[in-house]
Amino acid sequence: MTMCFALLLLICSLSAAQLQTEPDNNIIAYGKQTESQGREPTNVSDHQQTCTQDINAVLRELSASLAEQKVEMRHLQRENEVKQVAFSASLLASGSGTIGPFNAHTPLVFRNVFTNIGNAYNPNTGFFIAPVRGAYHFEFYIGAHGHTSHPSSAVLFKNGEHIVIAYEHQPSYYGNSANGATLLLEIGDVVFLNLWVNARIFDNENHHSTFSGNLLFTM
Numbered sequence: 001m002t003m004c005f006a007l008l009l010l011i012c013s014l015s016a017a018q019l020q021t022e023p024d025n026n027i028i029a030y031g032k033q034t035e036s037q038g039r040e041p042t043n044v045s046d047h048q049q050t051c052t053q054d055i056n057a058v059l060r061e062l063s064a065s066l067a068e069q070k071v072e073m074r075h076l077q078r079e080n081e082v083k084q085v086a087f088s089a090s091l092l093a094s095g096s097g098t099i100g101p102f103n104a105h106t107p108l109v110f111r112n113v114f115t116n117i118g119n120a121y122n123p124n125t126g127f128f129i130a131p132v133r134g135a136y137h138f139e140f141y142i143g144a145h146g147h148t149s150h151p152s153s154a155v156l157f158k159n160g161e162h163i164v165i166a167y168e169h170q171p172s173y174y175g176n177s178a179n180g181a182t183l184l185l186e187i188g189d190v191v192f193l194n195l196w197v198n199a200r201i202f203d204n205e206n207h208h209s210t211f212s213g214n215l216l217f218t219m
Contacts, residue, residue: 085131086214087121088114096204101150105194108154108201110211121213127192128213130185138183138213140193142166143176144202152176153196158183165196176208182216 089110091099100106109126121128130136144152151169155162156179168177183191193211195201203209 083132083215083218085118085120085136086212087116087118087128088210088212089116089121089123090114090207091201091203091209091211092207094205098144098200098202100195100200101198102195103197105155105197108193108195108211110193110209112207115212118215125192126211127190130187130189130191132215132218133186134184134218135216136183136185136191136213137180137216138191138211139178139180140166140211141176141178141209142201143168143174143208144200145174146170146172147200150198150200151196152201153199154201155194155196156181156191157194158185158191159189167196174202184219 090112091108091110093112099108107126109123111123113121113123116123118131120131128138138156140154140156142152142154144150148171151167152175153165153167153169155165157163163183164179164181166177166179168175183189185191191213201209
């Protein structure tokens with residue numbers, strides 16, 4: 001559109017200059033010829049007025065096109081921001097330790113955040129809250145030192161619904177397990193991990209126990 005506008009200005013300028021440099025008798029002859037054909041005479045003023053009208057029309061078209069592009073860019077920017085949702089975190093931000101066992105399901109809060117694009121994961125509560133309707137994939141890896149009475153186990157919950165469990169029980173040494181699921185979430189759905197009843201989970205600076213998820217695509 002910008003190139004067309006510049007070309008139109010150039011054509012109008014050249015045409016006006018050509019008309020102004022032509023001999024007066026050519027203009028008169030051209031006027032008489034047009035009169036004989038039943039049309040009004042054409043002169044420099046008329047031509048310049050036509051060019052001005054054409055330029056104004058092009059300007060209006062450019063303004064409308066620019067406004068549409070701005071609206072489309074804002075829409076694409078918002079859509080792109082929503083599509084960028086991903087997080088990953090380990091259980092402990094520092095130090096080393098074992099959490100559990102407890103006599104009830106206990107929410108796990110993964111405080112050491114590696115990535116939190118879109119800020120959908122809350123490291124203070126351990127909750128991931130879906131910002132947009134779509135398909136999300138979640139994975140979690142857990143482990144603990146073996147114990148004769150206490151396994152290492154965590155459960156992925158969607159709102160109040162039990163989805164999948166990772167479970168490992170051995171009397172000695174270190175054991176770990178993992179699981180994951182792809183879920184269709186509505187805006188505001190909450191996904192989190194609970195420590196299983198009577199189970200334990202361990203983490204240290206090597207980040208054995210992690211929780212992660214990301215938006216695959218919107219729907």
